[in-house]
Amino acid sequence: xxxxxxxxxxxxxxxxxxxxxxxxxxxxxxxxxxGPRRYRDLQxxxxxxxxxxxxxxxxxxxxxxxxxxxxxxxxxxARVYELTEWGAELEPVFRALARWGVRSPVVPLSxxxxxxxxxLGLRTFFDPPRNHGPWSADYDVxxxxxxxxxxxxxxxxxxxxxxxxxxxxDVVVRTAKDTWQRVLAxxxxxxxxxxxxxxxxxxxxxxxDRLVAAxxxxxxxx
Numbered sequence: 001x002x003x004x005x006x007x008x009x010x011x012x013x014x015x016x017x018x019x020x021x022x023x024x025x026x027x028x029x030x031x032x033x034x035g036p037r038r039y040r041d042l043q044x045x046x047x048x049x050x051x052x053x054x055x056x057x058x059x060x061x062x063x064x065x066x067x068x069x070x071x072x073x074x075x076x077x078a079r080v081y082e083l084t085e086w087g088a089e090l091e092p093v094f095r096a097l098a099r100w101g102v103r104s105p106v107v108p109l110s111x112x113x114x115x116x117x118x119x120l121g122l123r124t125f126f127d128p129p130r131n132h133g134p135w136s137a138d139y140d141v142x143x144x145x146x147x148x149x150x151x152x153x154x155x156x157x158x159x160x161x162x163x164x165x166x167x168x169x170d171v172v173v174r175t176a177k178d179t180w181q182r183v184l185a186x187x188x189x190x191x192x193x194x195x196x197x198x199x200x201x202x203x204x205x206x207x208x209d210r211l212v213a214a215x216x217x218x219x220x221x222x
Contacts, residue, residue, distance in 0.1 A: 019064045020090070024049050028057050029083065029090060032067060034116050034148070034162040036080035045114040061087075098124045102217045115143040115177045119160060121217065122150070122184055126157040128214040137207045140169040143177045152211065171203035171211075184215045 007014035020026055024046070031037055031045045042054060049057075058081060061067045066087035072078045083090075098121065119141070128134075134155030141148045149169065151159035173180075179198045182188040190208050193199035201208055 020061070020066065022057065022060065024053055025057050025061060026094075028054070028061060029066060029087065030094060030120070031114060031116050032081060032083045033088075033091065033094065033120060034160065036070065036082040038078050038080050042081070045116060047112075066090075094120070095124045099217075113181070115146050115148075116162065118143070118177055118181045118184065119148050119162075122211075122215045123157060123160045125217045126214050128155050128210070132210060132213060135207070135210055137170040137210075138165075138167065139208075139211060140164070140172045141180065142172070142174040143180055150211070157214075169203070171201065171207050173199065173201050173208065175199040183212055186212070186216050 006018045009015070020029065027046060027049075028042065031042055037045070039054070039058070042058075043049070043051065046054065058067070062069060062081075065084055067081050067083050070080055070082060072080055102125075132155070136153050137151075139150040139152075141150065146162060147164045148160065148162055149165035150157070175183075175193065175198060179188070179193055183190055183193055183199070190199060190201070190205065190212060194201060194205075
């Protein structure tokens with residue numbers, strides 16, 4: 001990154017780390033994978049990052065072409081940050097890191113995660129059981145004030161993005177981030193969350209069960 005220490009190697013891996021290897025840089029990129037974010041949205045999603053550090057990472061990532069700033073037009077004008085086409089090409093890197101990290105044989109996962117991170121886990125680990133057969137459905141998942149549209153086509157995850165989408169979804173889920181995280185991890189069946197009043201669903205519960213069955217991460221290395 002401009003003004004930062006470099007590994008000084010011609011290796012493309014070292015060069016990649018020069019660009020996105022600073023602390024918090026990849027997590028800032030992670031929060032833009034499902035769509036643009038305002039500065040304050042990034043602060044909320046990454047509460048442990050200092051404002052000065054967040055501002056610097058945004059400047060650095062913009063300077064090297066990973067993200068760009070864009071002004072939203074009225075009636076809700078705002079400055080947002082979004083990945084460039086080249087920045088979005090980091091997607092396979094994130095998926096590989098997630099699959100590798102979740103299977104850690106020594107250090108268990110702990111700590112808070114953002115709503116985007118929970119939904120990205122669904123995208124990374126989506127793998128329907130073979131005995132379920134293909135299905136197609138659109139889902140709107142509301143985690144607090146954030147809406148995520150999920151599209152499944154013939155058993156394949158075709159679309160997942162933050163923000164309301166046109167058209168009516170087949171299933172609408174409203175719940176808290178922590179409850180949704182437990183449901184996706186199969187720590188709490190959707191029906192139990194509904195019965196406890198922690199999850200609301202509009203539409204066919206069987207379609208939600210299919211989505212959840214396809215979302216569990218692989219087991220840790222033993």
